[in-house]
Amino acid sequence: MLQDIPTQTLREASSCVLETERLMLRKPTLADVKAIAHLANDRRIAENTRHLPHPYSQDHAVEFVRGTANDDRGIVFLIENNYAPIGVVGIDWREPDAPELGYWLGVEHWGQGFGTEAARAVIDFTFEGFEVEHLMSGARVANPASRNVLEKCGFQWSGVELHRFEALGSSTPVDCFRLSRSVWSSLKNWGSSTRRER
DSSP, X not given: OGGGSOHHHHHHHHTOOEEOSSEEEEOOOGGGHHHHHHHHOOHHXXXXXXXXXXXXXXXXXXXXXXXXXXXXXXXXEEEEETTEEXXXXXXXXXXXXSOEEEEEEOGGGTTSSHHHHHHHHHHHHHHHHSOOSEEEEEEETTOHHHHHHHHHTTOEEEEEEEEEETTTTEEEEEEEEEEEHHHHHHHHHHHHHHHHHO
């Protein structure tokens, strides 16, 4: 079970580099602070991301990067396209029986499929590397683009809950989603057979 995974394993996983067709996912460093602050300091992102404050300063980015260096509660990747940071994706392990996928992209990178591509890479990494039976995620009811990313990754809607958003200073309805290992495995097998047929 996940509870038995040592902290060191999560830290080692955080230092992995994942590559997709267009993206590289790696651990954020202090050299990324300026880029992270620039991307995250947009109210449209903060209003759709539970834990991002607004305005978002370089001090917030420093705190974020330092937190990821010693965090035993999650795995965080900086998303890069053509060696330029465009967002963040990761898995929050604070609820051991319900690890949660989270992500955000800089506004100028919306609508290009980067969120789906990055999320799929982290989902594959998690199911292949850890004994976990399902992943959770969520999207504000008022954020259909994020809901679309989750559905493209195979997540299935499981209900609506109220969650607090730091930038809003209040709670708002969130569509909750769940992806089981069996659904993920079926999608992976279907994708493999489709590729073989080409």
